[in-house]
Amino acid sequence: MATVVSENAPLLRAAPTVAARRNRAVAVAVLAWLAAVPLLILLPLLFSSPAPPPPPQPVSLVAIGDWGRDAQHGQKQVASALASVISTHLNHSAVSIISTGDNFYKSGVSSTRDGKFNSSFEAVYHHPLLQTVPWYVALGNHDHLGDIHAQVAYSKQSKRWNMPLPYFSKRLSPHLMALFLDTTPFVDGAYGKQARIVNRQSPHAQLAWLRKLLRSLDARTYILVVGHHNMYSMSMDDHLGTPSVRDALEPILKPYSDRLLAYVSGHEHSLMHMQPTVSPHVVDHFLSGAGSKLHRIVEPRAEEREKWYKCCDVLPVLAQPSAPRTVWGRSTNGFFVFDFDGRRFTAKAVDADANVIYSYSKTMR
Numbered sequence: 254m255a256t257v258v259s260e261n262a263p264l265l266r267a268a269p270t271v272a273a274r275r276n277r278a279v280a281v282a283v284l285a286w287l288a289a290v291p292l293l294i295l296l297p298l299l300f301s302s303p304a305p306p307p308p309p310q311p312v313s314l315v316a317i318g319d320w321g322r323d324a325q326h327g328q329k330q331v332a333s334a335l336a337s338v339i340s341t342h343l344n345h346s347a348v349s350i351i352s353t354g355d356n357f358y359k360s361g362v363s364s365t366r367d368g369k370f371n372s373s374f375e376a377v378y379h380h381p382l383l384q385t386v387p388w389y390v391a392l393g394n395h396d397h398l399g400d401i402h403a404q405v406a407y408s409k410q411s412k413r414w415n416m417p418l419p420y421f422s423k424r425l426s427p428h429l430m431a432l433f434l435d436t437t438p439f440v441d442g443a444y445g446k447q448a449r450i451v452n453r454q455s456p457h458a459q460l461a462w463l464r465k466l467l468r469s470l471d472a473r474t475y476i477l478v479v480g481h482h483n484m485y486s487m488s489m490d491d492h493l494g495t496p497s498v499r500d501a502l503e504p505i506l507k508p509y510s511d512r513l514l515a516y517v518s519g520h521e522h523s524l525m526h527m528q529p530t531v532s533p534h535v536v537d538h539f540l541s542g543a544g545s546k547l548h549r550i551v552e553p554r555a556e557e558r559e560k561w562y563k564c565c566d567v568l569p570v571l572a573q574p575s576a577p578r579t580v581w582g583r584s585t586n587g588f589f590v591f592d593f594d595g596r597r598f599t600a601k602a603v604d605a606d607a608n609v610i611y612s613y614s615k616t617m618r
Contacts, residue, residue: 311346312426315339317588318353318481318519319393320544321373327586327605328377328545334607336380338590346592348386349425353519353541354393354436354481361399365407374414383413389423390416391433393481393519394444401435401452419452420459422466425477428595429514430470434480435459436518439501456501463505475512475593475617478502483518483540485529485566487579490551492521493565510534511618514598515591517541522548524589524602525582526613527568531575535615539600540582541589550584581611 315335322328335350342348357369392401405416415423420435437448438456448454470476484499486492506513511534519542530536542548553561553569561567562577571578586605591598602611 310426311592311594312429313342313346313348314351314425314431314477314591314593315348315588316351316353316479316517316539316541316591317544319355319522319542319546320352321355321357321369322545323369323372324377326546328373330605331544331586331588332377332380332383334603334605335378335588336382337607338603339386340382342590342592343382343386347426350383350386350388351431351433351479351517352388352390353479353517354391355395355519355542356390356393356404357399358395358545359398361396361401362403363400364403365410367399367403370407375411386413387415388413389431389433389479390414391479391481392416392419392435392437394437394440394448397437397444397448397452397454401454419454420462426593426595428473429475429477429593431477431479432463432466434463434478434502436480436482436495436498436502439498440482440495441497445497460501460505463502467505467509472512475514476509477514477591478506478516480516480518482520483525483538483542484516485527485538485568486521486540487525487527487552487568487570487582488521488523488548488550489553489561489565489567491548493567495520496566499566506536510536514593514617515539515600517589517591519544522546523550523582523584524587524611525550526580526600526602526611527578527582528574528580529566529568529577531577535574537600537613537615539589539591543584543586544588545586547584547586550582580613583610585610 320328339348357373362369401419407414408416421433423431425431437444438454482495482498485494515537517539521540522542524543525540527538528535558569568577568579587603590601590603597616599614601609604610
């Protein structure tokens with residue numbers, strides 16, 4: 254008898270063989286392993302700390318001032334020492350040269366074709382190593398007796414001369430901003446009038462720019478301020494510091510004193526390290542104006558120190574760090590070298606024989 258199978262009746266399946274069961278088990282295991290691979294890769298990342306960022310590249314800055322004298326008055330010897338010192342820094346840091354002003358004596362330059370660019374700059378700092386290092390240049394009072402805009406324009410003719418404006422800022426590293434000020438508009442007398450009236454440099458516009466720039470910096474950025482005129486001095490022989498520059502700049506810089514590496518100046522023709530502010534943060538002032546012709550340093554006698562401090566902010570050489578003081582100074586040709594690695598700041602004074610004659614360091618917060 255024929256058997257009739259209904260269309261709705263379930264079909265009977267053969268039982269799986271041993272081989273089929275084995276293949277299915279293998280497939281399930283493979284799929285489970287493949288699903289676990291991403292987790293195995295991610296687990297170490299989830300439970301390990303991220304790799305630390307690479308340390309910032311150290312920055313080396315050579316500060317030289319009051320130098321432009323046609324290779325005379327020790328300028329040529331200082332240039333040789335400059336090349337010698339830079340050769341020891343190029344392999345491990347980013348090196349720049351800072352000019353604190355009075356780049357061309359006695360009356361600046363008249364145009365970009367002025368021969369002083371060659372006789373006081375190109376032909377003096379001619380060492381091959383110095384050809385590759387950028388110069389960031391501030392204006393001095395003697396520069397204002399010439400065409401300051403010619404010094405600005407020379408930036409387009411020279412691969413190493415940098416002065417984009419009479420005052421400007423330059424980020425030298427992710428953690429360091431340098432501010433190059435034109436301090437002559439702040440001073441009294443003929444030089445100040447020349448800057449304000451003839452060269453039309455407004456002190457008010459510059460201070461507004463400075464305030465705005467400082468407010469724009471994040472809390473992780475340290476600050477180096479460069480200006481030609483020194484605010485303070487250790488000598489009663491010559492300029493006695495520059496009160497008008499001090500009055501203009503100190504109130505603006507004070508709120509940032511915990512991030513201020515230093516104020517670097519020239520004007521007096523010597524090398525000095527001063528600490529006019531010691532609380533709540535020590536503020537270091539370095540005077541680097543010994544690129545050529547020198548001034549003598551005349552310190553007030555012990556019984557006259559208070560008088561000179563009160564009248565002219567002449568800071569005596571004192572050992573104790575609890576009072577405004579001069580830490581060190583010398584009337585000798587040379588320059589300062591500053592090194593900063595993002596935390597440690599070091600300053601060294603170097604003479605015309607490339608000898609380190611003074612050293613100082615501090616750790617920033």
